[in-house]
Amino acid sequence: MTAQVDPQFLATLIDAEALYQDAPCGYLSFLPDGTIIKINRTLLKWLSYAEEQVIGKMKFSQLLSTGGKLYYQMFYHPLILLNGTVNEISFDICRIDGSRFPALINSIARKDDKGQILAVNVVVNDITDRKKYETELLRGKELAEAEKMKFEFVSDYIPEMIWGATADGSINYFNKRFLDNFDVNAGTSLRKNLIQHIHPDDRTASLRVWAEAIRNGADFDIQLRLQNKLGLFSWYLLKGLPYREADGTISRWLGSCLNVNSHVLELGQKDEFISIASHELKTPITSLKLTLQLLERIRLGGLPDKYSKLIEQSGRSMAKIVTLVDELLNVNRLNAGQMVLNKTEFNVINMLGSCGYHVRAEGRYNLLVSGDRSAMVIADEHRIDQVVVNFINNAIKYAPDSQIINLTVSQQDNMARIEVTDRGPGIPAEKLPHLFERYYRADYAGIQYSGLGLGLYICAEIVKRHGGKIGVDSEVGKGSTFWFTLQIR
Numbered sequence: 001m002t003a004q005v006d007p008q009f010l011a012t013l014i015d016a017e018a019l020y021q022d023a024p025c026g027y028l029s030f031l032p033d034g035t036i037i038k039i040n041r042t043l044l045k046w047l048s049y050a051e052e053q054v055i056g057k058m059k060f061s062q063l064l065s066t067g068g069k070l071y072y073q074m075f076y077h078p079l080i081l082l083n084g085t086v087n088e089i090s091f092d093i094c095r096i097d098g099s100r101f102p103a104l105i106n107s108i109a110r111k112d113d114k115g116q117i118l119a120v121n122v123v124v125n126d127i128t129d130r131k132k133y134e135t136e137l138l139r140g141k142e143l144a145e146a147e148k149m150k151f152e153f154v155s156d157y158i159p160e161m162i163w164g165a166t167a168d169g170s171i172n173y174f175n176k177r178f179l180d181n182f183d184v185n186a187g188t189s190l191r192k193n194l195i196q197h198i199h200p201d202d203r204t205a206s207l208r209v210w211a212e213a214i215r216n217g218a219d220f221d222i223q224l225r226l227q228n229k230l231g232l233f234s235w236y237l238l239k240g241l242p243y244r245e246a247d248g249t250i251s252r253w254l255g256s257c258l259n260v261n262s263h264v265l266e267l268g269q270k271d272e273f274i275s276i277a278s279h280e281l282k283t284p285i286t287s288l289k290l291t292l293q294l295l296e297r298i299r300l301g302g303l304p305d306k307y308s309k310l311i312e313q314s315g316r317s318m319a320k321i322v323t324l325v326d327e328l329l330n331v332n333r334l335n336a337g338q339m340v341l342n343k344t345e346f347n348v349i350n351m352l353g354s355c356g357y358h359v360r361a362e363g364r365y366n367l368l369v370s371g372d373r374s375a376m377v378i379a380d381e382h383r384i385d386q387v388v389v390n391f392i393n394n395a396i397k398y399a400p401d402s403q404i405i406n407l408t409v410s411q412q413d414n415m416a417r418i419e420v421t422d423r424g425p426g427i428p429a430e431k432l433p434h435l436f437e438r439y440y441r442a443d444y445a446g447i448q449y450s451g452l453g454l455g456l457y458i459c460a461e462i463v464k465r466h467g468g469k470i471g472v473d474s475e476v477g478k479g480s481t482f483w484f485t486l487q488i489r
Helices: 007-013 016-021 041-047 066-083 128-157 176-182 190-197 200-216 261-300 305-336 348-354 357-362 381-398 429-434 455-465
Strands: 026-030 036-039 085-094 100-111 117-126 161-166 171-174 220-227 233-244 250-259 344-347 366-371 376-379 404-412 415-422 470-475 479-487
Touching: 026 041, 041 085, 041 117, 066 085, 066 100, 066 117, 100 128, 161 176, 200 220, 200 233, 220 250, 233 261, 344 348, 348 366, 348 381, 348 404, 348 415, 376 381, 376 479, 381 404, 381 415, 381 455, 381 479, 429 470, 455 470, 455 479
Parallel strands: 366 404
Antiparallel strands: 026 036, 026 117, 085 100, 100 117, 161 171, 161 250, 220 233, 233 250, 344 376, 404 415, 415 479, 470 479
16 A cells, blocks of 8 residues: 655755755856856865855856866867756866866756757766775786786796686686697686597596586596597596685686606506506415414414414414405505495494404403494495404504593484594694505605505595595594594484
8 A cells, every 4th residue: 555645744844945055965066167156065065165155256167176177178069059968077176275086067057939049957976985996996907917927927937837717617717738738728718628629438527527626616537548749648636626716616726737747657567567566466465374273283282382472473473464365456456446345234333332343352452332322324344344353453553552542423414524633742733744655655654654655545445435435634642533434414
């Protein structure tokens, strides 16, 4: 229902003259020769003039700067005579003390029946704040352009290959070294150019990883083969980081491209050697293991202490060798894609309660299991047990004084999270990103531990093949928590 307003009551509220005089903008009127015949209080206040100093004594052009006067004579006045209106014209208006302020002028001529101009009515808007904003905006743009040019200059001549992308993942920048290395034309579609240089066998996987990084706002990291300007494929490590604004939104991506071909080929040769060696060792180790088992039976039947101790020590050494060879064989299967997962449904808490039997039997460490007893997963229980046991062994190895090791399970975001926590010395922050890399062996407090550096790498690959995530949280002096996630049934 529309409210009805009494016109007479409305007239008592609105004083047309007061509205004119104290409007938020300036008003003035002048004759065809420019003599000012009316001006409102707002404009007088801006100019610091008294009304009697202006009306009939000053011309409109006298309020203008030198450049404004010239523009008035050459363009403004002829346009008023011709069109009767002049809109959105910017002038600098002069105050009584000679200072100025920028103004936006809109004008319309009042004419008689014969079309002759009687007077010109002018609206004056002070645009000082807008000019400041425009100046700052222009300055900001110039600074941004200067920084962009500086960045591009620096990035073009550093030895690394650099690339950039918009927030939605559209690649919009390659530095000179990138363009030269892959013979990419900067004037064409950069994304299309890059895709064409990816090895066909790596293309689908790399695009999927890139899409996931964009969707999740996570770091992008992938190893793939790219074709250089000579037409040869080499291995490269492609990395990308999202740049976030103060409010957390991603505004762009910045990345690098590093040639790791020598490193990958060396790893391949190392893997090939290890594969051959581990398979060759398997047969004699099996025979030696059977011999030691026979000797163990004889030892239990009664032997002098010195022989008994030698057999016992040999058994422990053999167990260690078997573990190392198994690790090598596991890596070989992983690299060849031959690790088969025998998935079944099982309760995580029950699995944690039964794993680590060798530790429980020794009685030195206390494995405390806790958490969500309802968590059920479908996974290869043997492989998951292998991951947990590796975490437990690591806790014992690197935190030998931590008598209590906590094994916990929780559910979050439709995933089961399994954690193994010790109260040891913790791991330095700079080592954390490398713990799950192949052949990486950490040394804590200057102590170099034995091993091949494959255990955590194998764990990471097992979890990855289950579609889960793996990681570690640690603080020096407070202990470490190794964790991984599995899809809940």
